[in-house]
Amino acid sequence: MHKLFTQAALIGPQQRWHLRQIADAGAQVRICAAPLPHETIIIDRRAMILAGTTSAGEREFTATTAPTLIDGVHALFGATWHAATPLADYLRQDLPRIDxxxxxxxxxxxxxxxxxxxxxxxxxxxxxxxxxxxxxxxxxxxxxxxxxxxxxxxx
Missing domain, CATH: 1.10.10.10 (Winged helix-like DNA-binding domain superfamily/Winged helix DNA-binding domain)
Structure with missing residues (x-):
């Protein structure tokens, strides 16, 4: 499993702990500098779910099995994934130097x-x-x- 988050996912200690738990459970977690417009789930490159924004307490979802759409989103995800920083590396660079x-x-x-x-x-x-x-x-x-x-x- 690959999980890609923005830096906002690390805003507090509980969020950092949660991401560490995900990584400890075996997921590969990376942090990207670019904003991510939608939560995206791609399953075996055969199905995809895009989660939209919440409006009036409701969240909109789009699901598809269209190979062309899935391949396109997968390619964009791959490019963003490769430009992102692995969680452990990101957290190491985030540490202040204290004597x-x-x-x-x-x-x-x-x-x-x-x-x-x-x-x-x-x-x-x-x-x-x-x-x-x-x-x-x-x-x-x-x-x-x-x-x-x-x-x-x-x-």
Whole structure:
């Protein structure tokens, strides 16, 4: 099974976990930069289902067994698939680079230490500690210390 997703499928930790589960179950998962207009299911290159958008609580589906349509969509899927990045590679490139002091700071945040206690334990000044916490929040694109810890744990 080949599963192709856009980057939006990785927006949060639950979505990332779900995609990892799909890959662990044996599916080949890739992430593409291009938008995907429809959810597409091709079965043995003999049948195809295109899922449309949801309108008024209803979702429109188109099913076909027409070889010409299936071959055309399959070719487009193949081109998009080959240009996409395998999930594991995508997740690896998505990881921020955090040095050992940064990891210590994230650990102290997770442990619930006060800034003063954490700075003392790590061996930096309180001002340096707070500056590094702000840097970690920026690197992890977090708006709070809690969110920084959660994102670091997820990654």
């Amino acid at each position: 050992s002091t940064g990891r210590s700071i994230l650990h102290s945040l997770g442990a619930g230490l006060t800034d003063e206690a954490a700075a003392r334990q790590i061996g930096v000044s309180l001002r340096t500690y707070r500056r590094r916490v702000a840097e970690m929040m920026t690197v992890l694109d977090a708006s709070s210390r809690f969110q920084a810890g959660a994102r670091a744990g997820d990654r």
